[in-house]
Every structure is written in C-alpha cells, then in structure tokens.
Amino acid sequence: MSAQLDLDEERTLSDKASSRLTQAIVTGELAQGQKLSEADLATRFGISRGPLREAIRQLEGMRLVTRVPHAGARVVMLDKPMLADLYRVREALEGMACRMAAQAMSQEEIDTLFVLLNRHEEAINAADGLAYFQSEGDFDFHFHIALGSRNQMLIDLLVGELYQLLRMCRYRTSHLAKRTRPALQQHRQIAEAIAERDGDLAELLMRRHISGAWKSISQIMETNP
C-alpha cells in the first residue's frame, strides 16, 4: 500500500537495486546481520557491481546497512539499544510532525485521517488475528501525519529512514504486539487534537503514544529473545 511504485523502468539500475535491497531487508529476506556479498547480489539482480555498490552506499545513508571498508556491508542489527535510540528519535520527530500537522493540515486531510481511523477499527473488529494489516493501518496513520507537517526534511527523515527501520522491526515482532486497541484510542485523541488545531496537545499526545509503544515493546523484548 505505502510501497513506492517500482515500475520495471523506474530509473537507473542503482535505484532499482536500492529498492530491491530495501525491500529484501525490510521483509527479512535478508536477515539482520547478514553479510551482503557484492558479487552474489550483483548476479542475483543481473547487474554489475558498480551500480550495486552505489545502492549499498545509499542504503548505508538510510541506516539499513553498516559498511566497514575492505570488509563489506552487513544488514543492520536492530538490537535493543538501537531500537531504544530509534524510538527516542522517532518520539522527537513525530512529535514535531504532529505539532506542525495540527497547524498545516487541510480540513480535507484531517477528514481523511478520521476515515483511516474508522477503517482501521473495522479491520481490528473483523480479523482480530491479522496483526500485519493492523500494523499497516498504524503506519498509514503516522504516514499521513508526517505528510501533513509540510516539512519536506521531516518527511524524508521519517518516511525515508525511520519507517523503514520500524517496518523491519515489525517483521520480527509483529506477532507479539497486542496493543492495537489502546493504540487506536490514542490515535483518535491525536486526530482530535489536530482537528482542533491544538499543536501543543497533538505533540504531547504523539510523544506519549510513541513513548508508550516503546515501553510496551521493550517489556516484551525482556521475556522474548
């Protein structure tokens, strides 16, 4: 749904490789910590090593891989300290996005926000087990708020980097999170704060929402490996 349209002719081979690599990493097709062999990937993608290396450099900028000279690139390890860092950054950025969205969103966008919430609620009631679609609903909500901020740098940071890492994380722990009900309720409160153009409250609620999500995930990770 929120996957960028990857036409067969999207642009250059580097960009195509970059998309495919991102997809492979986020979905777990390439496991965390796994080494990225240039020769192997190049032949698998049917391209040369040149464009592939450029794609890896780009993924490094997105923090999806870590690269050490003369030793190659590996898929990033989303261990607990890193996730803690990620959620703090996310709290700061999405808080700000929410504040700005409360001021900048058009009425139409706000309406769309509530449509999303209703759709999400239906999805929860209908298929209570399919955590995957619930996650996607969650992402759609945050995605729309990011766009509503009208701050291109913020959008790039969130959509282009942080959300990829979060999706990557979800593929590991999606079956664990059972917080959909309270999360939806918090989303409603946030949307209402935005509808009332209350930036202070919107930021506060979003930060509390994310900070709470981290507490929950962190707790789950204590008991599960």
Place this chain on the structure above:
Amino acid sequence: MSAQLDLDEERTLSDKASSRLTQAIVTGELAQGQKLSEADLATRFGISRGPLREAIRQLEGMRLVTRVPHAGARVVMLDKPMLADLYRVREALEGMACRMAAQAMSQEEIDTLFVLLNRHEEAINAADGLAYFQSEGDFDFHFHIALGSRNQMLIDLLVGELYQLLRMCRYRTSHLAKRTRPALQQHRQIAEAIAERDGDLAELLMRRHISGAWKSISQIMETNP
C-alpha cells in the same frame, strides 16, 4: 576543531572524496546550486569516476547534494523554506538530545560544558568582531550536548547531517548574526538545567533557544537577499 581527522590515508578513495566534497560544499568553495561534474571533480581529485560517484551518493544521503538521474548532482540550495524545515527538525532533535543529556551526561562532561561557556565568553569579550570563532564556539556547545545524549542515532543525525547544513548556512550569513550575547546567556541556562538534571527544562530551553535563533535569522533574511 570539530573537523574529523582526515589523515591522508583515511581509508578508501570514496571516503576521501566524500570528506573533500563535504568540506568544499560547507565552506562554499562549491557554491549552492552549482552543478557537480563527475569528470571535472574526478580529475581535480585525481581519482576515477567510480569512487566519486559513490561519494556523491553518500553526500546525497547527507542532504548536501540533490541528484536527478541522467542530469547529474547539484549542491543543495539552502533557500528560506528549506532552512525553515531544517530549524524545525533541529529544534525537535536537539531538544530531545538535551533532555537525554540531562540524564546521561557524566559530571565531568557537565564541567567541560561550563569550561566551554567560559572560553566562549572570553572569545566574545576579546575579539568582538570575529563572528567566525563565535560560531565555532556555538557549535562546540551544541556538539557536546549531542554527544552527551548517548543516543548514537541522534548523534549521527545531528553531527553527520544537520550540523553540516548549518555550517554551510553560516558561511553565508555569519557576518550578519549579532546574537552572540543573548545566545551565550541561553547556553548558560541550558547548561544549568542539565547540571540540575532537569530534562524537562533543558529540552524546553533548548527548543526555545533554537526557535529564537530561527526567528532572528528569518528576520535578517527578510531584509538581506
């Protein structure tokens, strides 16, 4: 001072080229909006186009250049809307960094913070005209707080990306900013909040500090082209 040590043998040609390009862009040696010719730069750096292209891909990740396929890369244009975006993101991230630093900084680091402030004050009293060194003092302060957050992702985002853009901006407007006195005073307040381990206040003050800086810069940009 805060320049990363770039030994002649720092590692690969791409990394060296990346450093040199960053330097050239930040100092204005490469003007904003200027086109980056691969062939030209490659010969100027005495390397091939391969590593140079990788360096450009990396700079693109740092938001220092914008690249459009089949048309080449250009130095980013720091126009007013973009700077507005940048300062909002900075407000969010440095606010969070300050909050975390108030909790995580060692007593020794906090002492260093005050040493920096005193040194900065002396510099202001001594050479009232040299805005450049004052800017560097300003950066040192923010830099230390970022490091104090102990959040690697936050550090990377601030030091690796935002601060480069800010320095790039300073080279254009350094001679305009006359806000050093009140800024120093605000720094003192922030440092004291950190010393008292008051994360809430530290974040609030830092956000106010940055937001105020933007108001000032924005105002100056109204009258000056």
Place this chain on the structure above:
DNA sequence: TTGCTCCGGATTGTTGACAATCAGTGCAGC
C-alpha cells in the same frame, strides 16, 4: 598445545572503456 608467520583464496576497491541518455543547435518544411 600454543603462538607465530606465511601463503592462498576470496572479497572489496579502482580503473578505463563502452553504451545510453539528455540538452542545445541548425536545418528543412509548412
């Protein structure tokens, strides 16, 4: 057994040549 050295294989880094694409120019045709 432990530790060191050295070597071979594999992987990454670099290069120059080749192909594809785009911007500008001049000419023919209407």
Place this chain on the structure above:
DNA sequence: GCTGCACTGATTGTCAACAATCCGGAGCAA
C-alpha cells in the same frame, strides 16, 4: 516566422578486468 526533427556534443550510467586488501588455515617452532 514558426514548428518539428535529426544531429551533435557532452554528460551520465554501466560494465568487465585489474589491483589492493583482508581472512583463514597450513606449517613450524617454542
């Protein structure tokens, strides 16, 4: 005079070969 087209020149994208570097194990000495 204007429009459209093909051509040209330059720039970017891609490739395959070459060079540099690192990792792991064999061999040997203490």
